[in-house]
Structures are given as structure tokens and as C-alpha cells.
Amino acid sequence: MPSIKLSSDSNITSNPHKFLDLSSVTELPDTHAWTPQPDHECSSPTPTPTPTPTPSKCNDESVPIIDLNNENATELIGHACRTWGVFQIINHNISQKLLDEVELAGKRLFSLPMQQKLRAARPHDGISGYGVARISSFFPKLMWSEGFTILGSPLEHALQLWPQDYHKFCDTIEKYQKEMQKLANRVMWLMLGSLGITEEDLNWAGGGGGGGGGGCAALQLNSYPACPEPERAMGLAAHTDSTILTILQQSNTSGLQVTREGAVGWITVPPHRGALVIHVGDLMHILSNGLYPSVLHRAVVNRTRHRLSVAYLYGPPSSVKISPLTKLVDNLHPPLYRPITWSEYLGTKAKHFDKALKSVRLCAPRNGFVDNNNNNNNDHNSTVKVG
Ligand SMILES: C=C1C[C@]23C[C@H]1CC[C@H]2[C@@]12CCC[C@@](C)(C(=O)O1)[C@H]2[C@@H]3C(=O)O
Numbered sequence: 001m002p003s004i005k006l007s008s009d010s011n012i013t014s015n016p017h018k019f020l021d022l023s024s025v026t027e028l029p030d031t032h033a034w035t036p037q038p039d040h041e042c043s044s045p046t047p048t049p050t051p052t053p054t055p056s057k058c059n060d061e062s063v064p065i066i067d068l069n070n071e072n073a074t075e076l077i078g079h080a081c082r083t084w085g086v087f088q089i090i091n092h093n094i095s096q097k098l099l100d101e102v103e104l105a106g107k108r109l110f111s112l113p114m115q116q117k118l119r120a121a122r123p124h125d126g127i128s129g130y131g132v133a134r135i136s137s138f139f140p141k142l143m144w145s146e147g148f149t150i151l152g153s154p155l156e157h158a159l160q161l162w163p164q165d166y167h168k169f170c171d172t173i174e175k176y177q178k179e180m181q182k183l184a185n186r187v188m189w190l191m192l193g194s195l196g197i198t199e200e201d202l203n204w205a206g207g208g209g210g211g212g213g214g215g216c217a218a219l220q221l222n223s224y225p226a227c228p229e230p231e232r233a234m235g236l237a238a239h240t241d242s243t244i245l246t247i248l249q250q251s252n253t254s255g256l257q258v259t260r261e262g263a264v265g266w267i268t269v270p271p272h273r274g275a276l277v278i279h280v281g282d283l284m285h286i287l288s289n290g291l292y293p294s295v296l297h298r299a300v301v302n303r304t305r306h307r308l309s310v311a312y313l314y315g316p317p318s319s320v321k322i323s324p325l326t327k328l329v330d331n332l333h334p335p336l337y338r339p340i341t342w343s344e345y346l347g348t349k350a351k352h353f354d355k356a357l358k359s360v361r362l363c364a365p366r367n368g369f370v371d372n373n374n375n376n377n378n379d380h381n382s383t384v385k386v387g
């Protein structure tokens with residue numbers, strides 16, 4: 001498991017003392033008042049999610065739901081990645097019991113008194129622990145959420161939060177990390193398989209057999225308390241994930257919204273009990289040489305319901321340089337991105353946020369014009385150390 005440390009010159013601030021105890025606030029403070037957001041479908045409670053979602057082919061309106069037992073899963077996933085950059089999966093073999101347990105562990109954590117949570121506050125130059133969203137510094141207003149990031153072992157944080165009774169949290173998180181690692185590796189190989197990529201083309205990723213070899217990950221617990229004025233608040237501002245892929249578990253309250261090229265506005269991803277959402281991340285976009293878009297997404301909040309989400313942010317091992325896969329590159333399709341490690345990319349994201357991908361780009365096709373001049377970014381100072 002990795003240890004990721006932000007270097008001190010990072011642009012990301014993580015001052016936990018900005019924290020209001022959101023669950024006790026009855027009026028939206030100015031610090032959290034965003035201008036009203038279009039497509040904020042958040043003022044009415046979500047009905048209980050449907051127990052058995054119907055797998056669908058891609059259509060224009062809703063994010064596809066893909067049954068991993070479907071014999072055409074590879075093609076369906078490939079199509080969803082090209083057209084949406086996001087899809088939901090069912091029959092993924094993660095037990096409902098484990099999904100419920102991790103949700104409960106998150107609820108237990110966020111319902112602790114603020115003083116206790118602050119004992120595990122994310123250090124100013126760090127990545128793991130309790131804090132506001134890392135991307136907060138790029139926005140003038142604060143988000144209506146609190147987060148907890150775990151890298152590798154949860155033990156240190158569990159001891160800070162529950163000095164006597166840390167076992168329960170650790171057991172659940174460790175079991176979840178193990179299962180998610182296998183699933184992330186399997187889904188990654190389904191995504192790559194549909195591009196014709198085989199094990200010989202990618203030697204760090206440990207094959208698609210579900211052994212889980214290769215990647216590193218961060219686990220992010222997000223809590224969105226009920227909000228007195230949801231249409232003026234923002235749970236988690238629009239972003240793409242700096243990952244190969246992200247596995248997102250959302251509790252039974254909707255809030256996740258995505259965009260899709262060609263579609264107008266935000267599209268809600270409805271929660272389905274037992275289904276997991278998969279996001280194509282920026283590093284998969286690079287690997288696929290731009291064939292798979294990384295999905296722009298955000299989380300909105302709700303007037304009456306508390307919402308919890310758990311994101312398993314999956315990336316490559318620290319020393320691996322990620323670049324467009326050789327098989328996808330030829331004279332007609334030059335590499336669009338320069339090689340970059342996950343740590344370097346996290347540093348770039350911390351500095352440039354939504355311009356991060358662009359800053360790694362080699363050639364921007366403009367009316368067929370190839371432009372190699374915007375590779376001006378070495379970002380050595382903002383490298384994030386992984387491993
Ligand atoms: C491995 C990762 C990926 C991180 C940074 C680091 C740990 C925490 C992740 C998130 C989780 C919440 C959204 C995000 C945008 C954020 O603010 O923190 C993510 C970010 C990224 O995907 O860039």
C-alpha cells in the first residue's frame with residue numbers, strides 16, 4: 001500500500017479549522033453560499049432506490065448499468081467508457097454485507113464530536129485524515145461536506161479516533177480495501193480489454209485474473225449533512241478524479257451528478273442498492289490516448305437527508321510512468337500526453353486543478369494542427385510522493 005505525501009509547496013490547503021459542524025447549522029452561512037446551481041435536483045428526498053436495477057445499453061438519458069456476468073461485459077464497458085466515462089456495475093461479487101459495513105463505519109466516524117474528528121485532522125502538508133475537500137482552495141466558497149482520506153493502513157487514524165475501540169473500523173476498512181483492489185484491477189482490465197490491450201502491453205498491472213496485483217489506492221469517505229438551503233450549497237464541486245478509475249459507493253440518497261459531451265446540463269446518477277459507480281479517471285484518459293474521457297462530476301446536497309459516499313481511488317504503483325499505450329499510437333494517432341507518474345500527476349492536479357490534463361498534453365489538435373508547444377510544465381516542485 002502506498003504512502004502519499006504532499007510536498008509543502010502544494011497549492012492545496014487543508015485547514016480543518018475552517019470546519020463548521022455542518023449538522024448543527026440551521027441557516028446557510030455566507031462562507032458556504034454558492035450562486036444557485038443549475039440542475040440542482042436536491043430539494044426533495046430520494047425515494048428508496050430500486051432493489052434490482054435493470055442492466056441497460058447506453059442510451060442518451062441515463063448512465064449505463066452493466067452486469068459483470070454479461071458475456072458482453074467487455075464491449076458494454078468499452079462503449080460506456082467512450083461515450084460517458086462513467087457507468088454502474090452489478091454482480092461485482094462484493095457482498096452487500098461489506099457494503100453496508102463500510103457505510104456504517106463511515107457514519108460512525110462522521111457522527112463523532114468535532115473535537116474527536118479533529119484529532120485525526122489531515123496535516124497541512126499531508127493527504128490522509130479528516131478535512132475539507134482538497135480542491136477547496138480553488139473555490140471562493142466552502143463545500144457542504146466533510147471528508148476522510150485513508151492511504152494504506154487505517155490503523156493510525158483509527159487509534160486517534162477510537163483509542164480503545166479501533167479494531168472494528170480497521171477490520172472493515174481493511175476488508176473493503178482488499179476487495180476493492182481486486183475489483184478495481186478486474187474492471188481496469190475490462191476497460192483495457194475493449195481497447196485490445198493485453199497483459200503483454202502493460203507489465204505493471206498484474207493481469208486481469210482478479211488477483212488485484214499492481215495498483216495503489218486511496219480510500220475517501222465523504223459525508224454530506226442535510227442542508228438548510230441545498231440549492232445555494234455545493235457538496236463537492238465539479239472535478240475529474242486523478243485516478244485510473246474510481247469505484248464509488250453512494251448511500252441510498254442521490255447527489256452524484258455527471259456531465260456528458262453533447263448533453264446539456266448535469267445528469268443525476270441514481271443510487272441502486274448494491275450497484276457501484278465506476279468513473280474513468282484522468283490517468284485512464286491518458287492511457288487510452290484520449291479515447292476514454294474522464295468524467296466531470298460533482299455532488300449536490302439535500303434538504304432533509306444526510307448522504308454518505310465511499311470512493312476507492314485506484315491508480316498505478318508509484319514508480320510507473322503512465323503514457324498513452326503504444327498499441328493506440330501510430331502516425332495518425334500521435335501520443336496526446338507526455339509520460340507522468342501518479343505522484344507527479346497528483347502534484348500537477350494540486351497546482352493546476354482543472355487545467356492539469358491540459359498541462360500534460362503534448363499535441364492539441366486544432367483544425368488538424370499539431371501543437372507541441374504547450375508542454376511547458378515539469379512541475380517538479382509540486383510532485384507528490386507515492387510509495
Ligand atoms: C489519490 C487522490 C485523489 C484525490 C487526491 C488524493 C486523495 C484524495 C482524492 C480526492 C477525493 C475527493 C475528490 C478529490 C478531487 C479531492 O479533493 O480529494 C480527489 C483527489 C483527486 O482525484 O484529484
Ligand SMILES: O=C(O)CCC(=O)C(=O)O
Pocket residue numbers: 220222236241248250255256297298299308309311
Ligand atoms: O459523493 C459523491 O457522489 C462523489 C464523490 C467523489 O466524487 C469523490 O470522492 O471523488
Ligand SMILES: [Fe+2]
Pocket residue numbers: 239240241246297311
Ligand atoms: Fe470524484
